[in-house]
Every structure is written in C-alpha cells, then in structure tokens.
Amino acid sequence: MSYIEKTMKSEKVYDGKTLNLRIDTVELPDKKYSKREIVEHPGAVCIVPMNTNNEIYLVKQYRKAIDKEILEIPAGKIEIGEEPKDCAIRELKEETGLKAGNYEYILEFYTSPGFCNEKMHLFIAKDLEEGEATPDIDEYIDIEKFKLEKLLHMIEIGEINDSKTIIGIQFVEKLIKSKHE
Secondary structure, X not given: OOOOOEEEEEEEEEEOOOOEEEEEEEEOOOOOEEEEEXXXXXXXXXXXXXXXXXXXEEEEEEEOOOOEEEEEOOEEEOOOOOOHHHHHHHHHHHHHOOEEEEEEEEEEEEXXXXXXXXXXXXXXXXXXXXXXXXXXXXXXXXXXXXXXXXXXXXXXXXXXXXXXXXXXXXXXXXXXXXXXX
16 A cells, blocks of 8 residues: 655745755645645765774764764765765865775665655765864864774763764674675
C-alpha cells in the first residue's frame, strides 16, 4: 500500500541564509488534510579526516540550537552549483587547515526527514597535510585529534552525540574491520 501525501498547497514562510521554511497542506491517503512544516536545506557534507595512525580530527564548537559545545567531524553547507566533493575539500581546509590527498565518498543520508530535506554526503579524507585553518568570520573552532578507539568509547558513554559524527566514526570502524578480514 502507498502512503504518499499529495501536496495541495505550499507556502514559503521564511527565506534565510542557511535554510528556508515552508508550510505544505497535504492530502493524506484517507483523503483528510494536514499541514507539514518543512525546513528546506541545500544539503551538506561531512568529512572524517583520518591520518595513517587511525587518528581522526574533530572540531569543537558551540552550537546555539543545543546551547553547548560539542565535538563533531568537519562539515558544511553545499553552496549553489557546488559539487559535494568540492564542498568537502573547501570545508575541510576552512575548518581544520587540512588538505587531503584522497577523498573517499562513503554514503549519503537525510539528517531529519520528518521535517527537513537536508541530505548529508559523508567522505573519508586520507593522506592528510596540516595547514592553517580559515574558518568563517562567525565560526570559533578548536581542532582536536583522537584515536579511533577513544572516539568509539566516547560515543558509548555519550560524550559524542552528534549524529553525523557517530555515523562517520562508526562507518570508518566498519571499513577498517572489513579490510582486516
């Protein structure tokens, strides 16, 4: 059975720098109507920068939406007309100063499909060369490096609770294990 909701009306209520908000009136499968608040986002990338010692670079930054500092893998919004890999190269350099000799595309996923259309593209960056970070003028970022095993423990005890970071770290662990089997 199909449970597709047919859009009857769509109204943009906010047009912002990072996202837009629209309210859709939809017809449900039982022919009743409902409203859906949809956050429109152009998409983003996230990168797991890993050196030859299986150390992963994370960024620590304050996130107003949750009112605290958290550790995350580098990430950023895709600009209009920009390819995900080009965005990954740009964001990794801006946030960490790192340049990678090798980018491996891993997967894409939706961050919160219940209300947002943001698609995240995950990369692993290897063959790293350190340099000077150049974050955006409104970004205040610290860079920290951790062994993969430490990060897995930090996920288990709740010290890392950012979804893209958890997905990225656990995927790297899976890839490493599969190469040793």
